[in-house]
Amino acid sequence: MRAERSVLTRDPVTPMWVGTAGLRVLTYLFALAAVIVHHDDYARPTLGWIVLGAMTVWTVFATAANLAEWGRRPIGAIADVLVTSVLVASSAWILTPAQHAAITPLVTTVWASVPPVAAGVVGGRVAGVAGGLVVAVANGIARQAINTDVVRDAVLLIAAGLLIGMASTAVRRSDERLRLALRAEAATAERERLARSIHDSVLQVLARVRRRGSEVGGEAGEIGRLAGEQEVALRSLVSTTAPESNADGTSDVRPHLQMLASGRVQVSAPATPVMLPAPVVVELAWLVREALENVHKHAGPSARAWVLLEDVGDEVVVSVRDDGVGIAPGRLDAAAQQGRMGVARSIRGRVDDLGGTITLETAPDAGTEWEVRLPRAAEPVPTRWRALMNRLTRRDGGARA
Amino acid sequence: MTVSVMVVDDHPMWRDGVARDLGERGFDVRATAADGPSAVRIARTVQPDVVLMDLNLAGSSGVDATRQLTGELPGTRVLVLSASGDHDDVLEAVKAGASGYLVKSASVEELVDAVTRTAAGDTVFTAGLAGLVLGEYRRMAAAPEGDEQAPKLTDRETEVLRLVAKGLTARQIADKLVLSHRTVENHVQNTLRKLQLHNRVELARYAIEHGLDQEPDA
The missing domain is CATH 3.40.50.2300 (Response regulator)
Known part of the structure; x- marks a missing residue:
């Protein structure tokens, strides 16, 4: 539990801050050595020691700030870049012209490379490049020239800021993905815990109420029937895995259909996943929901429905059958006026768009059955051909009557 | 009794x-x-x-x-x-x-x-079980390294099983396909029996391949 929380709450770039602090101390020692070696030849040795003193104070302060979380803000990185740039530029007055000409190290030496790195850790590549640019300009001011060495230093400073900035962004992104994954895992575990608990308590009681109610009859029977409907709905709810898309953009059709199960609707499917492109799955679930809605509205109050999902290799077949009143031949026109055929037509349109075929079988008192066939690889059949094929395969009540 | x-x-x-x-x-x-x-x-x-x-x-x-x-x-x-x-x-x-x-x-x-x-x-058989059994036969038929001994459904068995999966009772199926009630029952039973037999053969083959059929030495 504690390990999980630390992953969820810690700053993902903490190791980069520790590295930055180490780099700052190390480069400070380098600068200290450089001043000791060169101070006898400085134009203003006293100013050199003052700058070194300022560097000491800033090194201690910035290192402490970076190691503590409060010092990891953009304002800290900006102050870091500005203070360092001033100290870098001050070397213009410390070194003699001869030293500048001989490329004697500035008082700050490689210590100046730390702020662009810190800026990159805080704000990514743009901040890193900006920090490098500012320090590079200060370097140019210190040398009072633009020569090969100043340009080379500028390239190195900017590159360091850029690379560290890109690295910190990558670390933050992968950390975000890890957090999402952990959260999803926690949600799944919680869902399973809930399902177990519901299965062990509520469902058992509902099942008993349903059974006793139907035995007692009368009003108790009605209560039992209601309990039974909730029992079926709850069972399918807690046993259905959340519909998810795969990385390759396909998704399992089964959970989308199993969610539609109820006291009157039974859903049958294979035990293995039936994968289709995610948008096709959404459309298919819509079709089935519409068809079931149609059953609910028109097939009679006691009609039950069965949904069957089959994977026949190059095709996925979904049938929706009900045992309702069906459609009498003479009632087809009336049905059309009631809007029933309107739904049928809109379902047909969607199936056409998916490159599939649909058939409708119905007869008076024999219910209705829709069968949708979708090709696995949605082949680009020209619309006119598809319409013709549909007309050939259509076997609805009108054709049979 | x-x-x-x-x-x-x-x-x-x-x-x-x-x-x-x-x-x-x-x-x-x-x-x-x-x-x-x-x-x-x-x-x-x-x-x-x-x-x-x-x-x-x-x-x-x-x-x-x-x-x-x-x-x-x-x-x-x-x-x-x-x-x-x-x-x-x-x-x-x-x-x-x-x-x-x-x-x-x-x-x-x-x-x-x-x-x-x-x-x-x-x-x-519930419709749900018929859907599962139908899916299992199709899975075995579509397996890339086709198992020679995997049982297959006859066309009639497939037809009957699909109707069970769509919620029809044995009586309704018998009427629809013009068969006797008993014949429909037999078809359904056969689909299950073939699956169970295959499963037992598979288990035995697995046991032999992994030496699980031998008595432990000690």
């Missing part, structure tokens, strides 16, 4: 309710059990005609218990009575030898009918 029954479920309220329902309707409820191992142990003694098996047993698998019961006791049939969601488990239990499957939300009348038919040697 009175049908003897044993109820296996880890929820006391459900287990006792089902036992009472069946007892009131003239079944001889010989025993109840709350987990797989004790179900197998008790069944050896009481030898029931039908075991009503829940698959979600706390701490043990109803599928394993089903395999043991059908393997050891030829006179005992297992009817799975489980929640609608445990798809994989239901298929596994049926492959392991269960004679049928009924959802827990079935009515008492459906339960009584299912137990009677199971005792008489019939299979009890």
